Amino acid sequence: MSFETAINIVESSLSDPSNDYDECLIDFYGGEPFLNFPLMKKICEYVWSKKWIKSYLFFATTNGTLIHGEIRDWLLTNKEKFHVALSIDGNKEMQDINRSKSFSKIDLHFFKETWEDLEVKMTISKETLPSLAEGVIYLHSFGFKIRNNLAYGIDWFEPENIQILSQELNKMIDYYLEHPEVKPCSLMDLKIEDRGYSEKKWCRVGTHMVVFDVDGKNYPCHGFLPTSIGKEKAENSRTFNFNLNENLLDLKCKDCLLYNFCPTCYASNYKESNSIANRNLQHCNFNKARALACSFLQAKKILVSEQSSIVNKEDYSKIESIIQIQNQITVQHFKEIFLEPIFQLSELEIVKLANIKSNGAETESLSLT
Numbered sequence: 382m383s384f385e386t387a388i389n390i391v392e393s394s395l396s397d398p399s400n401d402y403d404e405c406l407i408d409f410y411g412g413e414p415f416l417n418f419p420l421m422k423k424i425c426e427y428v429w430s431k432k433w434i435k436s437y438l439f440f441a442t443t444n445g446t447l448i449h450g451e452i453r454d455w456l457l458t459n460k461e462k463f464h465v466a467l468s469i470d471g472n473k474e475m476q477d478i479n480r481s482k483s484f485s486k487i488d489l490h491f492f493k494e495t496w497e498d499l500e501v502k503m504t505i506s507k508e509t510l511p512s513l514a515e516g517v518i519y520l521h522s523f524g525f526k527i528r529n530n531l532a533y534g535i536d537w538f539e540p541e542n543i544q545i546l547s548q549e550l551n552k553m554i555d556y557y558l559e560h561p562e563v564k565p566c567s568l569m570d571l572k573i574e575d576r577g578y579s580e581k582k583w584c585r586v587g588t589h590m591v592v593f594d595v596d597g598k599n600y601p602c603h604g605f606l607p608t609s610i611g612k613e614k615a616e617n618s619r620t621f622n623f624n625l626n627e628n629l630l631d632l633k634c635k636d637c638l639l640y641n642f643c644p645t646c647y648a649s650n651y652k653e654s655n656s657i658a659n660r661n662l663q664h665c666n667f668n669k670a671r672a673l674a675c676s677f678l679q680a681k682k683i684l685v686s687e688q689s690s691i692v693n694k695e696d697y698s699k700i701e702s703i704i705q706i707q708n709q710i711t712v713q714h715f716k717e718i719f720l721e722p723i724f725q726l727s728e729l730e731i732v733k734l735a736n737i738k739s740n741g742a743e744t745e746s747l748s749l750t
């Protein structure tokens with residue numbers, strides 16, 4: 382992208398009072414955006430030198446390999462105005478498998494010390510799946526928040542992969558129960574209280590996000606760029622109305638309790654099936670195992686809190702989801718994969734949870750009267 386194209390976009394985004402937002406996150410997107418550091422620097426310094434109507438923050442996701450010398454110093458100087466996320470896929474072994482032996486080129490301590498709230502993006506591949514828990518625990522040791530992504534290439538119809546995933550989720554449950562102060566990685570942090578099927582949109586595509594290609598043309602998100610989805614589909618996507626959430630509903634999943642927190646990518650759906658709503662059922666067993674593991678972890682945490690009398694209001698709304706997930710996602714869903722139930726609470730634990738909830742509801746109604 383040329384400097385002029387970039388500045389035209391930024392000017393129209395930050396100086397037009399008719400835009401219906403107050404603040405803007407300006408995200409440089411790659412490949413690796415720091416490969417074109419001189420252009421990024423020029424754009425940022427131009428924008429910082431002017432006054433704008435809208436507030437804004439610069440942002441980039443980097444693989445960290447170029448963050449040394451001049452770039453490192455510049456980021457350190459501007460760390461309040463320029464935030465980053467780091468793509469790192471676990472410990473040294475995992476990172477070297479997924480990303481061409483790049484671990485030794487990343488200064489993890491610099492990232493940890495420069496941005497307090499830094500989020501790392503951890504991609505899980507077939508090769509690194511067996512070390513998933515180890516990698517997550519390693520990244521937590523730096524205090525990073527972790528967002529997990531699934532790489533293409535894991536066949537979730539393959540029972541072996543679901544078995545390996547479940548073993549790893551089990552290890553993570555043990556870790557999070559031993560370390561309640563650690564915020565679980567995104568894989569283990571489902572908002573299970575949002576259960577059900579609604580018109581909730583999964584991401585910011587097309588309404589709270591716009592992506593500009595190198596020529597300055599806009600698209601609903603990165604997934605709809607011509608390089609991701611092909612020229613013709615990318616062009617079509619520019620006419621889609623993402624405000625109409627009914628366009629995004631997948632009717633084949635309408636009876637699924639997990640629908641609202643089952644991840645979907647509208648661009649991938651469109652690429653694979655010509656429909657933005659049509660989910661790929663390949664991830665179904667993966668999502669079910671994950672929801673069960675999350676309900677199990679959250680139940681155990683609530684039961685521990687109850688012993689120390691610190692169950693809070695949010696826990697009451699989770700309990701109903703936990704019980705429903707535990708009752709509905711059973712070994713039947715995994716009959717070719719597991720012989721025995723996985724992440725299943727005992728009957729006694731379910732009864733205890735139900736009691737905690739009904740005692741909580743009573744206390745609430747008493748305090749209302």
Ligand code: SF4
Binds near residue numbers: 661664665
């Ligand atoms: S893909 Fe599976 S888990 Fe996700 S909403 Fe559909 S039926 Fe539920």
